[in-house]
Amino acid sequence: MAEGHDSIEVAGQRLECAWLGPAPSSDPDGPPTLVFLHEGLGCVALWRDFPERLVEATGLGGFVYSRRGYGGSDPCELPRPITYMHDEGLEVLPALLQAAGIKRAILVGHSDGASISLIYAGGTPAQELAGLILEAPHVFMEEINVAAISEACHAYDTGDLRQRLAKYHGDNVDCAFRGWSEPWLGEGFKSWNLENYLPHICAQKSVPTLVIQGAGDAYGTIAQCQAIERGIGPDAKTLFLEDCGHTPHREQYEQTLSAMLAHIRAIV
Numbered sequence: 001m002a003e004g005h006d007s008i009e010v011a012g013q014r015l016e017c018a019w020l021g022p023a024p025s026s027d028p029d030g031p032p033t034l035v036f037l038h039e040g041l042g043c044v045a046l047w048r049d050f051p052e053r054l055v056e057a058t059g060l061g062g063f064v065y066s067r068r069g070y071g072g073s074d075p076c077e078l079p080r081p082i083t084y085m086h087d088e089g090l091e092v093l094p095a096l097l098q099a100a101g102i103k104r105a106i107l108v109g110h111s112d113g114a115s116i117s118l119i120y121a122g123g124t125p126a127q128e129l130a131g132l133i134l135e136a137p138h139v140f141m142e143e144i145n146v147a148a149i150s151e152a153c154h155a156y157d158t159g160d161l162r163q164r165l166a167k168y169h170g171d172n173v174d175c176a177f178r179g180w181s182e183p184w185l186g187e188g189f190k191s192w193n194l195e196n197y198l199p200h201i202c203a204q205k206s207v208p209t210l211v212i213q214g215a216g217d218a219y220g221t222i223a224q225c226q227a228i229e230r231g232i233g234p235d236a237k238t239l240f241l242e243d244c245g246h247t248p249h250r251e252q253y254e255q256t257l258s259a260m261l262a263h264i265r266a267i268v
Contacts, residue, residue, distance in 0.1 A: 005017060005018045005071075005072060006018060006019065007072070007073075008065070008096070008100060009099065010092060010095050010096045011091065011092055013073070014073065014074045015065050015066060015067070015068065015073045015074070015096070016043070016044055016065065016070075016071045016072035016073045017044065017063065017064065017065040017066070017100075018063075018064045018065075020051055020055045020061065020063070020064065021055040021056070021059070021060060021062055022059075022060065022061040023061060023101075024063075024100065024101050024102045024103060025103060025104065026103065027103065027104075028103045028127075028128075029104070030103065030104060031059075031060055031061070031104070032060060032104040032105055032106045032130040032131070032268065033060065033061045033062065033063055033102045033104065033105050033106075034051070034055060034060055034062040034063070034105075034108055034264070035062075035063045035065075035102065035106070035108065036051050036062065036065075036108045036113070037065075037067075037093075037107060037109040037110065037112075037113030037114070037116055038066065038067070038112075039110045039111035039112055039113055039136075039246075039247075040111055040180035040184075041165060041176055041177065041180060042066075042070065042113070043070040043072075043073075043168050043169060043176070044064050044065065044066045044071050044072070045071060045168050046071075047064055048250070050249045050250075050253070050257070051108075054108070054257060054260060054261065057257070057261050058264050058268070060106075060264070060268070063100055065096065067088060067092070069172055069176055069179050070169060070172055071168060071169055071170075071172065072170070072172075073172070075171065075172055075175050076172075076175045076179055078174070078175060078178050078179060079182050079183070080179040080180075080183050081183070082183045082186055082188045082189050082192065084183060085112060085115050085116050086123075089115075089116040089118070089119025089120040089123060089124075090119060090120070090123050090124060093116060093117075093120045094124050097128050103128060104128055104130050105128045105130060106130050106131040106133065106264060107120070107131075107132050108135075109132070109133070109135065109137070110135040110136060110247070110249070111135065111136045111138070111246065112138075112180065114134035114137035114138070115137055115138050115139065115194060117132055117134060117137075118132075118134070118137065118139065118194055118197055118198065118228070119197055121200075122194075122196075122197030122198055122199075123200070126201075126207075129207055130267055131207060131208045131209065131210075131263065131264070131267040132201075132210070133209075133210045133212070133260055133263060133264075134209065134210065134211045134212065134228070135212045135213075135247070135248050135249060135256075136212070136213060136214065136217055136219065136220060136224075136246050136247070137224055137225075137228060138194075138219070138224055139193065139194040139195050139198070139224055139227050139228060139231075140192065140193045140194070140195065140224070140227065141189060141190055141191075141192055141193075142220055142221060142224075144218065144219065145184065145219050145220055146184070146185065148218040148219045149184050149185055149219075150185065151218075152181065153185070156177055156181075161177075162177070165177060195231055197231075198227070198228060198231025199231055199232075199233075201231075201232050201235075202235050206235055207232070207235055208266065208267050209228070209232055209235055209236040209237070210236075210237060210238075210239065210259065210263040211225045211228055211236060211237070211238040211239070212238075212239045212241065212248045212259065212260075213225045213238060213239070213240050213241070213248075214241050214244030214245045214246060214247075214248055214251065215240060215241060215243070215244060216244060216245045217244070218245060218246060219246050222238075222240060225238040225240070226238075239256075239259050241255065241256070
């Protein structure tokens, strides 16, 4: 993403954001805005140029933001509760869409951002929701996830991971890393599960859902995608990418862009 981000006030917090392409339509049936929700260690800048490419290819507007405790947004309090993704999906995201004037949205969520998108879609009226794109989503805990996060903690404490993340998060670097890793590794997170939200996503209207999963993802397996397909039903489909890890939009850039573009065009 380019330098010079804006900010938006939501629920008493200032969130870093960037607007791309056309402004949101004032018509609830008008063209949707692509809303990008980053991963557990992400922020506006770490999406790099992918949102711009998708906006240019679709002709739709885009809205990219950093959650509290990430990038240039306000810091968060530590420790974060294990409900932090529920808080984002049920409270912050609905208020954010309203504050941004987004009447119709396609959510593009990566990892934690994908899970937050599912909570919003299945736990609120989600009247703005036209579709979902979910990269490497999680709906329950897996042992592979615990192992990968533990390895990341070692790299943060003893290697250069903290320094590399600080380039993007600045003074928020500990908020970003500790606020993500500590809840996931906490005892209470073993029972964390979002599957009860899934049947509600298409209960009132069709919500076309594209799930993108890398075969080599160290943080989750195809079981996550299978659970989402079972829960949402025929509106959900999965693109399973060989030779790809946790970040399809970087590791399989063109294939991921093409799949998202086709999905968005089918909705629009």
